[in-house]
Amino acid sequence: MTSTALPSTDDLRARARARLDAIGVRIPEGSDFPARTPLTGERLFGLRAATAADTERAVAEARAAFLTWRSTPAPHRGELVRRLGELLREHKSDLADLVTIEAGKIRSESLGEVQEMIDICDFAVGLSRQLYGRTIASERPGHRLAETWHPLGVVGVISAFNFPAAVWSWNTAVALACGDTVVWKPSELTPLTSLACDRLLARAADDIGAPPAVHRLLLGDRSVGRQLVDDPRIALLSATGSTRMGRETAPRVAARLGRSLLELGGNNAAIVAPSADLDLAVQGIVFAAAGTAGQRCTTLRRLLVHRDVAETLTARLVAAYRTLPVGDPFDDRTLVGPLISLPALEEMDGALARARAAGGEILAGGRRRLADAAPGAAYCEPALVRVEEQFDVVREETFAPILYVLAYDTLEEALALHNDVPQGLSSSIFTRDQREAEVFLSAAGSDCGIANVNIGTSGAEIGGAFGGEKDTGGGRESGSDAWKSYMRSATSTVNYSGELSLAQNVSFL
Ligand code: NAD
Numbered sequence: 179m180t181s182t183a184l185p186s187t188d189d190l191r192a193r194a195r196a197r198l199d200a201i202g203v204r205i206p207e208g209s210d211f212p213a214r215t216p217l218t219g220e221r222l223f224g225l226r227a228a229t230a231a232d233t234e235r236a237v238a239e240a241r242a243a244f245l246t247w248r249s250t251p252a253p254h255r256g257e258l259v260r261r262l263g264e265l266l267r268e269h270k271s272d273l274a275d276l277v278t279i280e281a282g283k284i285r286s287e288s289l290g291e292v293q294e295m296i297d298i299c300d301f302a303v304g305l306s307r308q309l310y311g312r313t314i315a316s317e318r319p320g321h322r323l324a325e326t327w328h329p330l331g332v333v334g335v336i337s338a339f340n341f342p343a344a345v346w347s348w349n350t351a352v353a354l355a356c357g358d359t360v361v362w363k364p365s366e367l368t369p370l371t372s373l374a375c376d377r378l379l380a381r382a383a384d385d386i387g388a389p390p391a392v393h394r395l396l397l398g399d400r401s402v403g404r405q406l407v408d409d410p411r412i413a414l415l416s417a418t419g420s421t422r423m424g425r426e427t428a429p430r431v432a433a434r435l436g437r438s439l440l441e442l443g444g445n446n447a448a449i450v451a452p453s454a455d456l457d458l459a460v461q462g463i464v465f466a467a468a469g470t471a472g473q474r475c476t477t478l479r480r481l482l483v484h485r486d487v488a489e490t491l492t493a494r495l496v497a498a499y500r501t502l503p504v505g506d507p508f509d510d511r512t513l514v515g516p517l518i519s520l521p522a523l524e525e526m527d528g529a530l531a532r533a534r535a536a537g538g539e540i541l542a543g544g545r546r547r548l549a550d551a552a553p554g555a556a557y558c559e560p561a562l563v564r565v566e567e568q569f570d571v572v573r574e575e576t577f578a579p580i581l582y583v584l585a586y587d588t589l590e591e592a593l594a595l596h597n598d599v600p601q602g603l604s605s606s607i608f609t610r611d612q613r614e615a616e617v618f619l620s621a622a623g624s625d626c627g628i629a630n631v632n633i634g635t636s637g638a639e640i641g642g643a644f645g646g647e648k649d650t651g652g653g654r655e656s657g658s659d660a661w662k663s664y665m666r667s668a669t670s671t672v673n674y675s676g677e678l679s680l681a682q683n684v685s686f687l
Pocket of ligand 1: 336337338339340341345363364365366398399400401402403404407418419420421422423426427440441442443444474475476575577603645646650
């Protein structure tokens, strides 16, 4: 199914301009840096990229602002995040439209992305009163031993195109509450969304009297990111993107003994056990695999199905895939918007060709759509591919809607297949057998940072820590105690005994 005609580039340009106006953004017009839309694949505006001097100035300003922000009481810092949350509520629809125009998400997912930003603001406001340290029993009489959390410094945020606003807010709301300042290098594919986020935060800072340089935005390609990577004033580099990007950035940050927090690629699997509720599984699988046109880090890419139910489940998935409406993400009926670019579509085609050559069978989808209406855009049908083993292409992350389906016979075999990929982000099992669910969640089960039962791999809530292991980079963002990555701890011993006693009974003098 292909849903209705596409909007024109002129219409999208006017819509983007109206949403930016509503938020208060003045477009930094230039010629060296284009803003595009994947809906038509065409250019919307010419912008100006940050120069090396702009980057230098932004880091210096953020560092100077840190020196006052770190001493602002944390609950007052929370006021800034509270105000940002209010502005996000007010401009939810404007920002969601920009996400749809630039990242191609269907409107309900774009609204969901902004809701996630509001949720993390609420979380960070609460956090600003809960940056708890602890008191530790001292082995010496008349001594107090305590651990305190202090702000860290300037946080450099590098983000990916597919969550152009939420990933920024996960980092920024928490970093600001923790007393850090932020310099953000968003994806070069989503500059308008980042201008809108930056403007909303600037308005919030103005409203509560916070230093304007608590946040600086740098538009540009990876060369701008590299400058942040190498700058010793960036106390924490929080980088979200491909594993390739992580491999390039992490060693450089490590070489200057800086801290990095990496949120990289996934290759997420779900196991469907013979006892699974198949109605629930089909819904969970189709959203996780085809939602966001397969462009979430948590997208379901591998389905491991018990042989007893493989045929039935596969037939139901094929039927569901055949009815997925592909097209204009602003149309309420559409469930699958465009891929971000033609190169992304070429990667999808290449992966499908490799899968076929290795013996895979395409059961549904995989064809390009709307090529006549929008030759520069990359609309396609999500693909379902049956494979007999996890050959190379199945073990890689192709950032497109391809779901590989593989049959298994025992849970042990399924778990071995599940963990036999380089990435370790998200995972799930569909089962009504409690023993199987517990094994999956145990130390000997899924090796991922996220492990779910009877729900798909995507669509995490902000309350939990988000991130994954192995090639996914090991970082944790968002809720739980992920905030500790944005702070430094100090251990203090206070002697109120009036006598000097050394630890471990050491005597001296
Ligand atoms: P990408 O790696 O191409 O780019 C991500 C960001 O890194 C961009 O801002 C880019 O300019 C910058 N960058 C790239 N190379 C760099 C370098 N050498 N030095 C400094 N900066 C550099 O990723 P993308 O195509 O925008 O996003 C898709 C990828 O991101 C997928 O692999 C997806 O799984 C991953 N992702 C992961 C998470 C997560 O939380 N684990 C979330 C979203 C996306």
